[in-house]
Amino acid sequence: MYQYTPFDQSFVRSRAAQFRNQLERWQAGKLSEDDFRPLRLQNGWYVQRHAPMLRVAVPYGELSSAQLRMLxxxxxxxxxxxxxVYRVASEAQRKLGTARLPTHYAHFTTRTNVQFNWIPLAKAADVMDLLASVDMHGIQTSGNCIRNISCDERAGVAPDEIADPRPFAEIMRQxxxxxPEFAFLPRKFKIAITGASDDRxxxxxxxxxxRLLRNETGELGFRVTVGGGMGRTPMIGTVLRAFLPWRQIMNYIEAVVRVYNQYxxxxxxxxxxxxxxxxxEGQRYIDDVDEEFRQIVEHDGGPHTIPQAELDRVSACFVPPHGPGAExxxxxxxxxxxxxxxxxxPQFGRWLERNVAAHKHPSLRIVTLSFKRLLQAPxxxxxxxxxxxxxxxxxxxxxxxRVTHTQNVVLPWVHVNDLLPLWQAAHDVGLASANVNLLTDMIACPGGDFCALAxxxxxxxxxxxxxxxxxxxxLNDIGETDLHISGCINSCGHHHSGHIGILGVDKDGKEWYQVTLGGSDGMHASGRAQPGKVIGPSFSALEVPDVIDALLSAYLDLRATRDDKHESFIDTVRRAGIEPFRAAADRVRSHAENAA
Structure with missing residues (x-):
């Protein structure tokens, strides 16, 4: 893992001290609510439906055991x-039929950050001091700036990796x-980086x-896409550069963001x-970026060109650890x-099959611990x-x-000798669910239980x-199926990219759910990234499980089988189209209407 330098540590701790001063001035009435709001947001503090929410940055998903204990x-x-606050929130939840409000919890997000939903603002400065003591903070987890840079959770250990993306992610983080040019953009801005052939x-x-790759001469560089995103208008990124030499990546991102900042x-x-x-703007935007990049490199001398010595320095922080390793x-x-x-x-056998992946080193394994189980939110x-x-x-x-894009945790350095004792220990604490990439390994945002936007x-x-x-x-017979749930169109639960996506919508003040099919985030065996298609009018909350049941039953009837291997859910949807699935869902709606 990257180790903070004395400068990094001093910076984070001074920022925590600065926030304490701002909080105290607000509490004393010397800062208005309007003045304090951007200051708290710059440190990751939101005010949600019932209480403040803190978003803690976890750059490229890496956490140490000391940081986990602090969380x-x-x-x-x-x-x-x-x-x-708890009394009012509990009463609101009781009326909605929610069984409980989880406190004393952290929440792993789809951008590999960590959130807390119930910390009073009066204690915010104390929490920031504690985070700083283990090299953590909430800087740029909010606001119209470049946010936390996310990464492949198997970076540095995956057999399909072309190059380790973490050194580049760390250089970009710093x-x-x-x-100053990226602090007040038109809107928030998110970067993701991978060095593997499978886009996790x-x-x-x-x-x-x-995406790191090598050209025909073996040189290392990046495929650069720009303009991807979910929300109200889901889009897949446009390829601006099929190959950009790695030294120039920050100069090029500067050009991308400068043109965005201007227009x-x-x-x-x-x-x-x-x-x-x-x-x-289409090609005009691409041309403007190319011209801005030319100016940065030729006129300004490429001030953000990455020297080999700097890449070597940062890469040295990501060498394989001592301890349970290759020796x-x-x-x-x-x-x-x-x-x-x-x-x-059989539970252990399933876990080996589902939760354990190959490693670059033959005697090591990558193990995913699932946080998806009954009575616990994803x-x-x-x-x-x-x-x-x-x-x-x-x-x-x-x-x-490592925190994963799918809200689980990966252990990247497990020796093959330790798989059985690890499973036994994980089983004892409820973290051994053998459901990775299956239906119940779903992504979900906190939704209306916590979020004011939902x-x-x-x-x-x-x-x-x-x-x-x-x-x-x-679940294993159904096979790999990505189910993603969002409580609103902002798509924090990434419903657009789910093989099955569920979106919460408001209809006359009541909760309804729109269902999409055929989305993909580009990971696993899903192939290309693409948004799902809406299969019809929305469903009530009570109907949603029956709709999922109907969709999966339709898949089991439609899927092809070759050499005793079943066609995946997403491949069946792509081959058969959404019409037979829409018909299956419509039968659920018709049955509910007749019953009513």
């Missing part, structure tokens, strides 16, 4: 609302932090998507994202015990779970974990579907 401490000691970072869905709309926030500019030989007795356990304990992690996770990370993964709740729908599909044999 656990914050969840346990600070993530609890004042009594009156460069974009408080960059969903780069095509980002404002800027970067992006500021009069309408719904049309302010760079994707709108790219679509509206430990594969134990034949442990292998035999593991194989016997996989046969004797992405939520309790204080106790975070503490236990930190113990697992220390014991089995050299003190390092039209409908996401969590109860996710729980109802999870409860219905608890049979692992059934």
């Amino acid at each position: 656990a401490r914050i969840a346990r000691d600070y993530d609890a609302p004042e009594a009156e 460069w974009t932090t408080l960059h 970072a969903a780069t095509d869905w980002h404002d800027v998507g970067l 992006g709309r500021r009069d309408n926030k719904y049309k302010a994202r760079i994707k709108i500019l790219v679509k509206a 430990t030989a594969v134990d034949l007795e442990a292998t035999a015990t593991r194989q016997a356990a996989a046969i004797a304990t 992405g939520d992690a309790s204080a106790d779970q975070l503490d236990r996770l930190a113990d697992l990370v220390d014991r089995f993964s050299a003190g390092e974990a 039209n409908a709740r996401s969590i109860p729908v996710a729980q109802a579907i999870t409860e219905r599909y608890q049979d692992l044999d059934e």
Whole structure:
């Protein structure tokens, strides 16, 4: 993992001290609410439906065990609302039929940040000091700036990797932090980077998507896409450069953002994202970026060209860790015990198949711990779970974990000898669900239970579907199916990219849900990234699980089989089209209308 330099540490701690001063001035009435609002947002503090929400940056998804323990401490000691706030929120949730309001929790987001939903603003400065003590902060997790840079959770360890993207992500993090030209953009701006052939970072869905590759002469560079995004207008990024030499990547991003900063709309926030500019201007935007890039390189001397020495310096922070690593030989007795356990304990066998992936080094494995289970919202992690996770990370993964795009946690340095004891330890703390990439490994935003922007709740729908599909044999027969749920059109739950997408909508003050089919984030076996298509009018919350059931039944009837291998859900939708699935969903609606 990257280790903060003394400068990094001083910067983050001074920023925490600055925020404390701002908070105290606001509390004393020396700063108005309008003056304080942008200051708290610049440090990741929102005010949501019932209470403040803190968004903590997790650059390219990496967390140390010490940071996990600090997040656990914050969840346990600070993530609890004042009594009156909790009473009002509980009453509101009771009327909506929500069973409980989780406090003392952290929430992993689809951009690999961590959020807390119940920390009172009066305690905000104390929390920022604690985060700074473990090299964490909330800087640029909000506002119209370049946000937290996301990455492939298997960076540096995946067998399909062309080059490790983390050094580039770290160089970009340092460069974009408080960059004056990028601090007040027309709208928020998100960058994703991967170095693998399988796009686990969903780069095509980002404002800027970067994929490392080598050209025909073996030189390393980037494929650059611009203008991807979800929200009200889902778009896949446009390729601006099929190959850009790696040294020039920051000069080129500077050109991309300068043109956006100059011409992006500021009069309408719904049309302010760079994707709108790219679509509206087309080739003109590309030509302007190319000209700006030429000026930066030729006239200004390429001030942001990455020197080899700088790449080497940062890359040295990402060498494989000591501890459970390559020097430990594969134990034949442990292998035999593991194989016997996989046969004797089907849950373990399923876990090996679903949650364990190959590693660059033959004696190591990449292990995903699933946080998707009954009575726990996707992405939520309790204080106790975070503490236990930190113990697992220390014991089995050299003190390092990665947050995933799908709201789980990866242990990137697990020795093959430790797979059985890791599973046993994870099972004891409820983190051994063997459902990775299956239907119940769903993505969901916090929705209307917490977010003031949401039209409908996401969590109860996710729980109802999870409860219905608890049979692992059934889930494995259905196969890899990405289910994504958003509580509003902002698409924090990435419903556009789900094989099945669910969007909460408001209809006459009531919660309804629109269903899309055929979306893809470009990861796994899904192939190209693309938005899903709406299959018809919206459904009530009670109808949604039946709709999912109908869609999956239609898939089981339609899928092709070759050499005892079933066609995947997404491939069946692409081959058969959405009409037979729409018909299946319509039968659910008709049945509900007749019953009413």
